[in-house]
Amino acid sequence: MRTINNKIDLLKESPTRKIDAIREKLKRENKDIIVFSAGQPSIPPPIEIRELMGKLLKEESMNLYGYTPSQGILELREAISDDLKLLGGIDVNPSNIVITAGGQAAMFSTLATLLEPGDEVILFDPTYFGYKPLLDYNGAKIVRHYVTMEKDFQPNIDDIANIISKKTKAIILVSPDNPTGRIIDHKSAKGLAEIAIDNDIWIINDEAYKTLIYEGEHEFLYKYAPDNIISINTFSKDPSIPGWRLGYVYGPKNVIDKIKLVNEEMVYCPPSFAQHMVTRYLRSDIRLKYIKDVINEYRKRRDVMINAIKKRIPKAKYIIPKGSMFVFVDLKEYINDGEEFSANLLEKYQVASVPGNYFSEKYLSSLRLSFVAEKPERIEKGIEIISKALE
Amino acid sequence: MRTINNKIDLLKESPTRKIDAIREKLKRENKDIIVFSAGQPSIPPPIEIRELMGKLLKEESMNLYGYTPSQGILELREAISDDLKLLGGIDVNPSNIVITAGGQAAMFSTLATLLEPGDEVILFDPTYFGYKPLLDYNGAKIVRHYVTMEKDFQPNIDDIANIISKKTKAIILVSPDNPTGRIIDHKSAKGLAEIAIDNDIWIINDEAYKTLIYEGEHEFLYKYAPDNIISINTFSKDPSIPGWRLGYVYGPKNVIDKIKLVNEEMVYCPPSFAQHMVTRYLRSDIRLKYIKDVINEYRKRRDVMINAIKKRIPKAKYIIPKGSMFVFVDLKEYINDGEEFSANLLEKYQVASVPGNYFSEKYLSSLRLSFVAEKPERIEKGIEIISKALE
Numbered sequence: 001m002r003t004i005n006n007k008i009d010l011l012k013e014s015p016t017r018k019i020d021a022i023r024e025k026l027k028r029e030n031k032d033i034i035v036f037s038a039g040q041p042s043i044p045p046p047i048e049i050r051e052l053m054g055k056l057l058k059e060e061s062m063n064l065y066g067y068t069p070s071q072g073i074l075e076l077r078e079a080i081s082d083d084l085k086l087l088g089g090i091d092v093n094p095s096n097i098v099i100t101a102g103g104q105a106a107m108f109s110t111l112a113t114l115l116e117p118g119d120e121v122i123l124f125d126p127t128y129f130g131y132k133p134l135l136d137y138n139g140a141k142i143v144r145h146y147v148t149m150e151k152d153f154q155p156n157i158d159d160i161a162n163i164i165s166k167k168t169k170a171i172i173l174v175s176p177d178n179p180t181g182r183i184i185d186h187k188s189a190k191g192l193a194e195i196a197i198d199n200d201i202w203i204i205n206d207e208a209y210k211t212l213i214y215e216g217e218h219e220f221l222y223k224y225a226p227d228n229i230i231s232i233n234t235f236s237k238d239p240s241i242p243g244w245r246l247g248y249v250y251g252p253k254n255v256i257d258k259i260k261l262v263n264e265e266m267v268y269c270p271p272s273f274a275q276h277m278v279t280r281y282l283r284s285d286i287r288l289k290y291i292k293d294v295i296n297e298y299r300k301r302r303d304v305m306i307n308a309i310k311k312r313i314p315k316a317k318y319i320i321p322k323g324s325m326f327v328f329v330d331l332k333e334y335i336n337d338g339e340e341f342s343a344n345l346l347e348k349y350q351v352a353s354v355p356g357n358y359f360s361e362k363y364l365s366s367l368r369l370s371f372v373a374e375k376p377e378r379i380e381k382g383i384e385i386i387s388k389a390l391e
Numbered sequence: 392m393r394t395i396n397n398k399i400d401l402l403k404e405s406p407t408r409k410i411d412a413i414r415e416k417l418k419r420e421n422k423d424i425i426v427f428s429a430g431q432p433s434i435p436p437p438i439e440i441r442e443l444m445g446k447l448l449k450e451e452s453m454n455l456y457g458y459t460p461s462q463g464i465l466e467l468r469e470a471i472s473d474d475l476k477l478l479g480g481i482d483v484n485p486s487n488i489v490i491t492a493g494g495q496a497a498m499f500s501t502l503a504t505l506l507e508p509g510d511e512v513i514l515f516d517p518t519y520f521g522y523k524p525l526l527d528y529n530g531a532k533i534v535r536h537y538v539t540m541e542k543d544f545q546p547n548i549d550d551i552a553n554i555i556s557k558k559t560k561a562i563i564l565v566s567p568d569n570p571t572g573r574i575i576d577h578k579s580a581k582g583l584a585e586i587a588i589d590n591d592i593w594i595i596n597d598e599a600y601k602t603l604i605y606e607g608e609h610e611f612l613y614k615y616a617p618d619n620i621i622s623i624n625t626f627s628k629d630p631s632i633p634g635w636r637l638g639y640v641y642g643p644k645n646v647i648d649k650i651k652l653v654n655e656e657m658v659y660c661p662p663s664f665a666q667h668m669v670t671r672y673l674r675s676d677i678r679l680k681y682i683k684d685v686i687n688e689y690r691k692r693r694d695v696m697i698n699a700i701k702k703r704i705p706k707a708k709y710i711i712p713k714g715s716m717f718v719f720v721d722l723k724e725y726i727n728d729g730e731e732f733s734a735n736l737l738e739k740y741q742v743a744s745v746p747g748n749y750f751s752e753k754y755l756s757s758l759r760l761s762f763v764a765e766k767p768e769r770i771e772k773g774i775e776i777i778s779k780a781l782e
Contacts (some may be wrong), residue, residue, distance in 0.1 A: 001560070002593055002619065005507045008649045011656045017461065044456055047449070054445030058438070065435055067633050070408065101492050101636065104659035116396045133656060169392070202393055228393065242458050243663025245492065245636075258399045265402045265524060268495035271662045272634025 010136040015129060015358045019342075023352055034382035036369040037352035039178065039325065043297065045239040046290045049281050056276070068272050070264035072099025072248070076275050079282040080248060087211065088220035092250045098260040099270040102245035103208050103234030107134060109262040110230055110249055114202060115140045119169035122160060126153075126328065126360035128178045128206065140169070146362060149330060152319055153182035157191035164195070170202035170230075171195075175219065176209040179359045179368040180328040181321020183216050193224030206232045209324040211291050214299045216322045227252055230259075235274070237325075238291055239281045246274040298325070298372050301379055305371040308383035313390065325372045328356065332365035334390040341389070342367055349385050401527040406520060406749045410733075414743055425773035427760040428743035430569065430716065432631040434688065437681045440630070440672050447667070459663050461655035463490025463639070467666050470673040471639060478602065479611035483641045489651040490661040493636035494599050494625030498525060500653040501621055501640055505593060506531045510560035513551060517544075517719065517751035519569045519597065531560070537753060540721060543710055544573035548582035555586070561593035561621075562586075566610065567600040570750045570759040571719040572712020574607050584615030597623045600715040602682050605690045607713045618643055621650075626665070628716075629682055630672045637665040689716070689763050692770055696762040699774035704781065716763045719747065723756035725781040732780070733758055740776050 019037050026033055044050070056064055071077070077094035084092045100106040107130060115121070117139030123131055125144045135142050143163050147153045160171065173192065175184040184192075196203045203221060210218045210233070222229045230251040236242035249259055263270070281287055302320075305327055309316050315333035335341045342355040356366030367386075371379060410428050417424055435441070447455055462468070468485035475483045491497040498521060506512070508530030514522055516535045526533050534554050538544045551562065564583065566575040575583070587594045594612060601609045601624070613620045621642040627633035640650055654661070672678055693711075696718055700707050706724035726732045733746040747757030758777075762770060 002591055003507070003560075004504055004646060004649055008504055008653060011652050013461070013652060013655060014659075017655075020460070040453075040457055042453060044451060044453055047451075050448040054448045057441040057445045057448075060435060060438075062431075062433060062435055062631075065632050065634050066431055069411070070404070101496075101658045101662070104655075105492075105657060108657050113395055113399055116394070137656070169394075200393055240453075241456050243456050243660060245658055245660070245662045255395060258395055261402050261404060262399060264404060264408075264495075265528070266496060266499050266657055267492045267636055268405075269634060269636070271492070271636045271665070273664060274662070 007137065010133060012133040016354055019346065019352055019354065022346055026350060031350050034351045034378055034385065035373040036382055037354050038370050038373045040242040041237055041240040041294070042373050043240060043294055045241060045277070045281065046284070046286050048286055049239070049277060049284060052280055053273070053277050064273055064276055066272065068269045068275060070269050071260045072097070072270050073275050073279065076279040079279050083282050084250070088218070088223070090220050090222050092222070096253050096256050097248055097250045098256050098263060099275060100247045100249060100263050101267045101270050103232060103236060103247040104130070105245070105263060105266060106232045106234070106247045106249045107131070107206075109259045109266060110204060110232060111135065111138050112262050113255065113258045114169060114230070118167060120165060120167040121169055122163060122171040124155065124173070126179055126356065126363055127172070128174050129358045131172055141167070143168070144361070149317055149319060153177065153180045154185055154188050155192065157188065157195060160192070161195055164199050164201070168199065168201050170204050172204045172206065173221070174206040174208070176212060176323025178209065178324055179326050179354070179356070180319065181324045181326050182319065183213065183322045184219050186219060189219035189221055190224055193221055193228070196225050196228040201228070202230055203228055204230050204232060208232065208234045209237055211238045212295060212298065212325065213323045214295065214302060214321070218323070222250070230255060235278050238294070239278065241274060241277070244274040245271055246278055301371045301374070301376060302327070304376040304379045305369065305383060308380045312383050312387035325370050327369045327371060328363070328366060329369060330356070330363060330366040331390065335365050338365050338367055345386065345389055349389050351382050351385050398528065401524060403524040407745055410737065410743055410745065413737055417737075417741060422741050425742045425769055425776065426764040427773055428745050429761050429764045431633040432628055432685070433764050434631060434685050436630040436632060436668070436672065437675070437677050439677055440668060440675060443671060444664070444668050455664055455667055457663065459660045459666060461660050462651045463488070463661050464666050464670065467670040470670050474673050475641070479609070479614070481611050481613050483613070487644050487647050488639055488641045489647050489654060490666060491638045491640060491654050492658045492661050494623060494627060494638040495521070496636070496654060496657060497623045497625070497638045497640045498522070500650050500657060501595060501623060502526065502529050503653050504646065504649045505560060505621070509558060511556055511558040512560055513554060513562040515546065515564070517570055517747065517754055518563070519565050520749045522563055532558070534559070535752070540708055540710060544568060544571045545576055545579050546583065548579065548586060551583070552586055555590050555592070559590065559592050561595050563595045563597065564612070565597040565599070567603060567714025569600065569715055570717050570745070570747070571710065572715045572717050573710065574604065574713045575610050577610060580610035580612055581615055584612055584619070587616050587619040592619070593621055594619055595621050595623060599623065599625045600628055602629045603686060603689065603716065604714045605686065605693060605712070609714070613641070621646060626669050629685070630669065631685075632665060632668070635665040636662055637669055692765070692767060693718070693762045695767040695770045696760065696774060699771045703774050703778035716761050718760045718762060719754070719757060720760060721747070721754060721757040722781065726756050729756050729758055736777065736780050740780050742773050742776050
């Protein structure tokens with residue numbers, strides 16, 4: 001019988017794909033869209049690295065084109081190891097790192113490796129929408145830990161202790177956070193690490209935005225519980241190659257070896273051109289300057305957005321994001337249904353946003369607004385349009 | 392508990408990875424290895440396309456770097472649709488095509504979509520070793536159809552009809568074949584298509600080598616049973632970007648939509664740089680000339696290898712491969728254990744090959760020898776070394 005496996009339906013298309021499709025449609029109608037919805041950077045990788053790759057493309061060799069080891073080329077894993085030492089002061093051996101075809105493959109392979117049907121996984125609310133379908137597909141039960149704007153979206157360690165059961169396999173943390181821009185504070189980071197050790201559970205630490213920090217410091221949880229942390233990373237945000245699909249996972253060697261195996265069976269090896277590019281990027285003397293310039297530009301745009309919201313939408317509630325790319329704005333003083341408002345905003349006013357209910361069961365009147373995709377004057381214009389639409 | 396899912400152990404590292412690792416070790420010892428083991432091309436993509444991509448890398452835009460639709464960019468799917476029309480005379484709508492992160496992701500996502508535990512899948516013997524672990528992982532039972540060198544490795548349609556049961560979900564066909572180089576003949580192709588229609592089962596048609604044809608013609612089974620064929624394709628062999636991970640699947644829309652969903656969850660989108668490159672390759676006026684030149688070169692190398700075997704290893708049995716990259720040589724007149732011989736050949740004689748037992752339960756005294764990785768004089772030298780090692 002030509003039937004298919006219905007389990008596939010537990011996987012869900014990213015809800016932002018729908019928004020992308022409407023944006024494309026409106027663009028074809030020559031409408032000018034202000035984009036606050038995109039979860040990707042707007043500044044390309046450093047020109048020096050791009051030019052270098054262009055030169056390498058002229059060489060008559062298979063070096064850039066051949067399969068690589070499934071774990072990724074050693075030179076890249078060594079460069080990442082040095083980078084983690086430089087940025088976080090942590091010692092991660094290259095053999096504890098597996099390169100993946102992006103952060104999504106890192107998540108998919110990690111969850112396929114760790115989870116068994118019936119496992120419980122603690123997920124924050126709000127949190128990145130990408131985890132739920134993968135947890136459902138792997139037969140895990142989601143247990144929510146609700147964090148609130150009033151508490152700066154920091155977790156409550158006692159509450160987490162109370163929802164841990166014998167079936168708990170892992171806690172998933174995203175920091176800097178998507179959608180809230182919260183960076184986990186030092187006390188909470190240590191608290192989570194201790195709870196993981198005490199209960200013999202994993203922390204899956206999604207560090208996709210770890211270099212996009214505007215104030216404060218990124219917490220490398222690996223410092224406090226190296227045997228309990230599986231860290232998910234991507235090069236989509238830094239150096240800005242989301243479409244090239246390159247990321248990595250680090251953690252205990254026995255688990256990394258299995259995650260490597262899943263990745264080999266999923267994609268055989270991580271994309272080689274991207275591996276060669278990022279190796280050169282991480283080893284270049286412009287790496288730190290480039291990311292500093294990018295952060296300065298994004299910080300400027302963030303401040304423009306925050307100031308515009310303050311001025312135009314005075315009853316909006318939000319925290320000032322210390323990292324990532326987003327302001328998570330609660331508009332409950334103006335509207336009830338964020339999803340309906342977001343759809344309206346796009347179709348009638350040509351401003352693209354992502355509604356809060358994609359990330360939360362509680363923040364139903366909110367929007368996630370990216371401040372990195374548009375330039376300052378268009379950010380101001382977009383917020384002005386939102387304020388009019390709210391009236 | 393920090394346990395992991397033991398099901399992962401059903402996935403197996405590609406056995407050629409071990410050979411690669413020993414090759415690397417010997418290379419570091421400055422030993423000169425003759426490579427007959429590689430399943431990848433040795434001629435890089437056309438210089439015109441590489442130079443064009445180098446130019447595009449200089450543009451200050453996110454065009455090459457951003458996420459693409461999870462199904463792949465429309466321009467590439469349109470170019471593939473036109474290419475299938477040109478090469479095979481078949482009409483495949485771009486909406487029936489999903490771009491994947493290589494042939495491996497195409498296989499993984501297709502099998503995850505189609506298979507339910509307990510399904511039976513008919514696999515040829517010998518066949519590509521990549522399928523078994525994925526079938527095991529998805530809980531399918533493998534039913535073997537043994538093809539033989541005496542019958543040119545063509546299937547016996549009556550025998551296949553006899554092993555089809557109510558639980559049969561699919562037949563997996565690789566043509567042009569890895570490891571044997573056999574192209575399925577017209578009668579067998581039609582026979583397989585009819586059997587699939589009569590029994591309402593899928594044919595998963597792995598067409599990775601469809602443009603590497605030295606004599607005869609590739610059979611597009613889609614012609615005979617469009618509703619029953621899921622076709623697996625890759626750009627690893629043509630235009631020679633195995634490490635870049637780009638492939639595609641075509642088939643009935645309802646299945647393609649699900650395979651797309653699995654791929655989105657696995658990797659979010661196929662690698663964008665490779666998509667832009669292959670779109671330009673397929674649309675360029677040098678595409679047909681390039682692949683013709685590559686085929687002429689590989690055919691020359693194949694003939695050098697065949698003639699050297701004929702001269703040096705006269706009791707070897709083989710068919711002359713009409714497609715793909717390999718000669719599958721049965722050495723039963725000389726040795727018993729192909730795996731032991733292959734290991735010896737590499738360690739003591741520095742000639743890398745792949746033993747037949749990786750592909751077959753029956754051809755245990757055979758080797759798969761790639762004729763594309765080395766130049767003619769080194770092919771002759773390698774065969775000479777093998778003949779000495781056999782003594």
